Amino acid sequence: xxxxxxxxxxxxxxxxxxxxQSSLLGRRLREMGxxxxxxxxxxxxxPMGDPSAYAVRGSIxxxxxxxxxxxxxxxxxxxxxxxxxxxxx
Amino acid sequence: MPNRTIGLAGNPNCGKTTLFNRLTGARxxxxxxxxxxxxxxxxxxxxxxxxLVDLPGTYSxxxxxxxxxxxxxxxxxxxxxxxxxxVDATALERNLYLTLQLLEQHLPVVVALNLCDQxxxxxxxxxxxxxxxxxxxxxIPISARSxxxxxxxxxxxxxxxxxxxIATSFFAYxxxxxxxxxxxxxVRDLLDGIYDSGNVLSSGITEKLxxxxxxxxxxxxxxxxxxxxxxxxxxxxxxxxxxxxxxxGVQAVSRWLGTALEWIGASWWAKEMALEGxxxxxxxxxxxLPQMALLFLFLSLLEDSxxxxxxxxxxxxxxxxxxxxxxxxxxxxxxxxxxTPAAMATRTLERERExxxxxxxxxxxxxxxxxxxxxxxxxxxxxxxxGLLIFGLYLFGVLLxxxxxxxxxxxxxxxxxxxxxxxxxxxxxxxxSGILRHxxxxxxxxxxxxxxxxxxxxxxxxxxxxxxFSLDWTEQAGESMFxxxxxxxxxxxxxxxxxxxxAAVSLLAxxxxxxxxVSSMASLxxxxxxxxxxxxxxxxxxxxxxxxxxVFVLLYMPCVAAFATIRxxxxxxxxxxxxxxxxxxxxxxxxxAVYRLxxxxxxx
Numbered sequence: 154x155x156x157x158x159x160x161x162x163x164x165x166x167x168x169x170x171x172x173x174q175s176s177l178l179g180r181r182l183r184e185m186g187x188x189x190x191x192x193x194x195x196x197x198x199x200p201m202g203d204p205s206a207y208a209v210r211g212s213i214x215x216x217x218x219x220x221x222x223x224x225x226x227x228x229x230x231x232x233x234x235x236x237x238x239x240x241x242x
Numbered sequence: 243m244p245n246r247t248i249g250l251a252g253n254p255n256c257g258k259t260t261l262f263n264r265l266t267g268a269r270x271x272x273x274x275x276x277x278x279x280x281x282x283x284x285x286x287x288x289x290x291x292x293x294l295v296d297l298p299g300t301y302s303x304x305x306x307x308x309x310x311x312x313x314x315x316x317x318x319x320x321x322x323x324x325x326x327x328x329v330d331a332t333a334l335e336r337n338l339y340l341t342l343q344l345l346e347q348h349l350p351v352v353v354a355l356n357l358c359d360q361x362x363x364x365x366x367x368x369x370x371x372x373x374x375x376x377x378x379x380x381x382i383p384i385s386a387r388s389x390x391x392x393x394x395x396x397x398x399x400x401x402x403x404x405x406x407x408i409a410t411s412f413f414a415y416x417x418x419x420x421x422x423x424x425x426x427x428x429v430r431d432l433l434d435g436i437y438d439s440g441n442v443l444s445s446g447i448t449e450k451l452x453x454x455x456x457x458x459x460x461x462x463x464x465x466x467x468x469x470x471x472x473x474x475x476x477x478x479x480x481x482x483x484x485x486x487x488x489x490x491g492v493q494a495v496s497r498w499l500g501t502a503l504e505w506i507g508a509s510w511w512a513k514e515m516a517l518e519g520x521x522x523x524x525x526x527x528x529x530x531l532p533q534m535a536l537l538f539l540f541l542s543l544l545e546d547s548x549x550x551x552x553x554x555x556x557x558x559x560x561x562x563x564x565x566x567x568x569x570x571x572x573x574x575x576x577x578x579x580x581x582t583p584a585a586m587a588t589r590t591l592e593r594e595r596e597x598x599x600x601x602x603x604x605x606x607x608x609x610x611x612x613x614x615x616x617x618x619x620x621x622x623x624x625x626x627x628x629g630l631l632i633f634g635l636y637l638f639g640v641l642l643x644x645x646x647x648x649x650x651x652x653x654x655x656x657x658x659x660x661x662x663x664x665x666x667x668x669x670x671x672x673x674x675s676g677i678l679r680h681x682x683x684x685x686x687x688x689x690x691x692x693x694x695x696x697x698x699x700x701x702x703x704x705x706x707x708x709x710x711f712s713l714d715w716t717e718q719a720g721e722s723m724f725x726x727x728x729x730x731x732x733x734x735x736x737x738x739x740x741x742x743x744x745a746a747v748s749l750l751a752x753x754x755x756x757x758x759x760v761s762s763m764a765s766l767x768x769x770x771x772x773x774x775x776x777x778x779x780x781x782x783x784x785x786x787x788x789x790x791x792x793v794f795v796l797l798y799m800p801c802v803a804a805f806a807t808i809r810x811x812x813x814x815x816x817x818x819x820x821x822x823x824x825x826x827x828x829x830x831x832x833x834x835a836v837y838r839l840x841x842x843x844x845x846x
Contacts, residue, residue, distance in 0.1 A: 177306055181663050183422035184302040186336045191426070197452065200461040201559035204568075206452070206666055210426075211333035211439050213448075213666040215555045215568070220662070 159221035161195040167226035168192055178220055186210035187224060246292050246403060249316060251344060252328035253337050254299030255667040257356040261328055261386035262296045303343045317347060324402055325349045331361040331368055334437055338429045352402050353381040354395055366440025376432050448668045461556045476536045477632055484532030492525035519704025520697055523761035530614050535685050537579050537610055542680035546672035554664060564644045565651040567662040570600045577607030581804035585811050599647050601811045605800045605825055606643025608636050611756035615795050618760055622776045623788045639796050699754055703762055738794060739787030739837040755801050785844040790837035797829035
């Protein structure tokens, strides 16, 4: 059950499956720690709806919805076979 | 022994600048905004023959942004004797990414593990010795903020300088990672079993503050409140009170200077030049120092606390409408202080297109040096609605800037939307020493400008005001060189309602420095004090022409220093001069429209 990062419910943890951005932005995202296999949480949304803040590898990054749409994630509760979010490492 | 070069590398917000200040004692701006250290800075480490070069904060050594290119070029071309890599223990995974890249370049690295206290606070820990042996380089835990274990770091650097304790052995068994993903996998291996990041969502305080400061309903009111608070303190009673004190001080010095010159028996013209030329100009500008200091105080508080990034987060959606990203919020806000550093701050923007658009927009954000003109004119003509008028001018500039950039982005600067990946650093309590250092730097810059540009300009203007083109002495300012130049230019401004040569000359002086508009008016209308100048202006301007003059000052080309920076950021003389010409033309057109409109309300 994969979905794009921008659709991840607030407060939910997920694992990055794939990044469809091969351009500069894709590389930038990877350098900042959003690589395949990384755990990521959608923390909050800016008041005007966009961008959103994500927790990844110990830091908080602001990413716009249209960029996050290129990041495919698998919500953690599906990984762990249901229930609520897995506790972070 | 020749000096050794040590490169200081690290992610933005890892405490690099704080450590630089602590090691060198050099005065440098510290901030909590990703990428505030744009230019290369260096300083000698206290008591050591080491030159520390502060590299821009970068996440990687790829070369997308100018910062990364600066860091990469320095490391590759200069071959520093050592690289001191500052890493933030609270985001160790992300920070070690850069460390691996440094090691891949076969650079001799010493790692300073900063913010360990913060890591412990959120329940995490790290085994420094194990990390050091796995990496193959010294890893020294420090606190740049409190100065803890700086001695240990110096020792490690001394050892490393002698070639001890350095080996880039990590890749001996790992192999060089080729992709970002492989590098992060290597970091995972490296930290396996020796690092606990604690609560992933950083320190609880940052979470709680963000709940409020980026709240759906509260964020924008809070943002506007902070902006309004800034304006009220700087331009309202507190700022005005401080300004009053400064005025008294300037007058006291003026009296003292007069007595002193009398006593040493200076000739009448030297006395007049010193008092009515130089001191009138310098003193007039010094009275605005308190307000400038307050402005810089607010800006550095916002930067150092981490709120700037939240402002960018909250405002991104809005700025995107102008074709910019939330990151442009910082340079634009700095533009209210001074256009020159603001234009330099645009280098934190990754895409050239966004950088150029922001630079084009900057001059519309009224700089601090224009404030004296607004204060003077609004006090003289609209004393009851002074605050409202000044706020209106600032707002008008911003709105026109957005319109201007939309025009430009529609025409010459077509391209894709700028990407926006920005770190929201943890909130940190600004340190008093950091704020004071920042404030001192800015105020010193302001006063040095007064000392050089304004002194020579005031003296020159005083001379040109008393000497004719045939080099005769004249007491009639209208017959002087300035009068002649001003009279040539004045007809140009007649359609805008202020066709006097004094107005034309002061606008010319404003191109040298915006501070000079008021000071040159003071000397051209030959009034030593503020009350006299107000009276002279009330005779020379009408409310309608005062308004158009204000709008023209708001919009016409910035000072030479700002022009020089803008020219560089736009990439050449042609683009720079074109931007200035367009801007002055816009100022003329808008000034004309405002004058005609104002005549309906305030008939001459």
